[in-house]
Amino acid sequence: MLKLGVNIDHVATIRQARGTKYPSVVQAALRAEQSGADSITLHLREDRRHMQDADIFALRPLLQTKMNLECAVTSEMIDIAIQVKPQDVCLVPERREERTTEGGLDVLTHYAKVEHAVKKLSEQGIRVSLFIAPDLAQIDAAAKMGAPVIELHTGTFADAETEKAQLAELDKITSALNHAKAAGLVVNAGHGLHYHNVHHIARLPGFEELNIGHAIVAHALFVGWDHAVSEMKSLMKEFAPR
Numbered sequence: 001m002l003k004l005g006v007n008i009d010h011v012a013t014i015r016q017a018r019g020t021k022y023p024s025v026v027q028a029a030l031r032a033e034q035s036g037a038d039s040i041t042l043h044l045r046e047d048r049r050h051m052q053d054a055d056i057f058a059l060r061p062l063l064q065t066k067m068n069l070e071c072a073v074t075s076e077m078i079d080i081a082i083q084v085k086p087q088d089v090c091l092v093p094e095r096r097e098e099r100t101t102e103g104g105l106d107v108l109t110h111y112a113k114v115e116h117a118v119k120k121l122s123e124q125g126i127r128v129s130l131f132i133a134p135d136l137a138q139i140d141a142a143a144k145m146g147a148p149v150i151e152l153h154t155g156t157f158a159d160a161e162t163e164k165a166q167l168a169e170l171d172k173i174t175s176a177l178n179h180a181k182a183a184g185l186v187v188n189a190g191h192g193l194h195y196h197n198v199h200h201i202a203r204l205p206g207f208e209e210l211n212i213g214h215a216i217v218a219h220a221l222f223v224g225w226d227h228a229v230s231e232m233k234s235l236m237k238e239f240a241p242r
């Protein structure tokens with residue numbers, strides 16, 4: 001069954017806007033799990049604009065499902081990940097001045113560095129995922145370096161302004177998914193997925209998990225957190241192949 005990873009970064013964004021103790025990311029995570037989340041995703045950015053180190057350490061023993069920690073390929077982040085020991089670490093690209101994650105991790109250009117990180121985390125029993133563009137050469141490099149999981153960046157698909165552009169991106173995602181499955185990889189997807197576009201991705205056979213955050217946090221303002229999570233889960237269930 002297609003799984004939902006709920007990304008709670010932007011619950012922390014609201015908290016950090018005022019430097020308050022609320023809204024609680026722990027409460028958000030636990031209630032997301034009760035509302036159907038199969039895992040909790042969080043991104044510890046180098047600039048700590050939303051999630052803080054203390055959040056990650058507090059959440060780790062409390063989560064009932066699993067933690068998918070997203071982080072850049074830096075020695076600081078790899079050391080933190082090894083201390084926290086989440087079930088999954090997803091290595092992502094990061095530019096300090098970006099508004100959100102732009103594009104996938106270029107594992108071809110940074111092959112040696114990423115391979116080293118995959119090895120270090122895997123030795124600790126952490127399952128490593130690489131957040132990459134739907135690009136066959138990137139997938140081949142991910143498989144070659146021994147990453148067991150990839151997450152396909154769906155941001156270009158989500159941002160497409162015409163149906164033609166959206167379909168072209170969907171074709172790329174479909175080919176990438178099939179290519180990665182044939183290479184024996186577990187394949188996730190995420191970024192920019194919303195209640196109005198998730199069906200295109202959920203209906204493709206082969207994905208293990210979709211990671212969705214910003215749209216759920218935004219929708220929760222109007223329908224409440226529990227409902228926003230369960231509505232996304234229901235939509236995915238409705239469209240996922242049986």
Ligand SMILES: CC(=O)[C@@H](O)[C@H](O)COP(=O)(O)O
Pocket residue numbers: 007009042043045070092099100101131190191213
């Ligand atoms: C890696 C990814 O796609 C998401 O975790 C996203 O980065 C959420 O955090 P930002 O919105 O800060 O990019």
Ligand SMILES: NCC(=O)COP(=O)(O)O
Pocket residue numbers: 007041151189190191192193211212213214215
């Ligand atoms: N890896 C993608 C993710 O966790 C959620 O991204 P978004 O839904 O906040 O765009």
